[in-house]
Amino acid sequence: MATHALVPLDGSPQSWAAFDHAVSNYDGETITTLHVVDPMEGIYSDYGGGGYYDAGAHERAVERGQELGERARERADDAGILETTVLETAVETGPPARTILEYADENDVDHIVMGSHGRSGVARILLGSVAETVTRRARVPVTIVR
Template sequence: MSVRLEGIDSVLLPTDGSDRALAGARRGTELAVATGADVHVLSVVDTSEAKPDSSALGRDEDEAVAAIDADADVAVDAVARMVRETAPALEVTTTAERGTPFRVIDSYVEAADIDLIAMGTKGRTGLERVTLGSVTENVLRTVAVPVCAVPLGAADTPLSSTQTETVLLPTDGSDGAAVAVDWGLELATVFDAMVHTLYSVDTSRFPSRTEPTELLSTLEDEGRAALEAVRERAVDAGVSVMGTVASGPPAKVILNYATENEIDLIVIGTHGRSGMTRHLLGSVTENVVRNADVPVVCVPMRGDDRRH
């Protein structure tokens, strides 16, 4: 029996018809199944880039625009069909709109009272990583709800109680990290997963004049306090947890830890809406999402947290 994640009533699956969008949609569907949420599928015709050349296409502009709209409908229908085949009991709403994708997604989140977005990111090309897709990146910077960013490499690894055994919760002790920890613990409960919590000792944050011994002691004390806060929350939630204080740049530490410990899901805090200061973890979240091989749930800190 699935455990319902408090406040997750609706999951949005944006799609552009690509393989990475389908990978995000699959993981988002599994989250909807686990939480009992409704699913919304959205495709956006990018009017900022879609400028049909009627002469080149051999048809007038109206026909060209109609073809683009039809492609959007096909993309939506493909994801909706996948959702219905995977979980026939889920309620599915489909929409195709025009506009700037990340702005349309943000508006849709507000209008439809969406609680979580799941979307794909760009994966690897050859031996080099590709930068985060511009739409996903802008969504991460804009929306006030968590975003599950799914790399193409995670396309064949389901989020389920049988497959999701470990959840990584990085923390820096900030309020933003605490919000993400609450989400991570609830997701760990849903999947009956073990929680790993991680604090990175990053000496670059402190003045060079600080004595090394004093600096290390300060950082380790800060890390232990942050991990203890997570442990206390985990005990209250009935979740098994192990904590680690590591050393190095936070993004690199998180990614290495995830690989070495076969982490299945990362839940990390990020910045809030524009005008709010980024926290330490918020400043590295985009690098973690760009380079992770597993889904990353990015949780913004905001004053209007609808879960509570």
């Protein structure tokens, strides 16, 4: 049975390290990169209860996700695995941790490989940790790469 690995990509060095880890460990299998666009992308507030929505910002975020998928394909090609490995790319919109988990459940993912920024203390409390949430709630094994 073939393994399907999911690699969330945000363009950070940590997410590329996770992708490189997946490439070196899942040659001959299926690797899917997933870029999650936060639904708040494009919403700006004036802190007075009003605000506006910039649809262009959301579209640019989706395009950036597509570009990350193209870069992943180039990296996989440079690693020489494209003849033996299925590489899929996806861009979804939603809260990052929830979207990663839903994608894994809906697409028969066997393993999630993701980068972590390694925040701790107040920064982790204030910013949250997508990697931590995914690790705690995933139904499949998760590998965290730093």
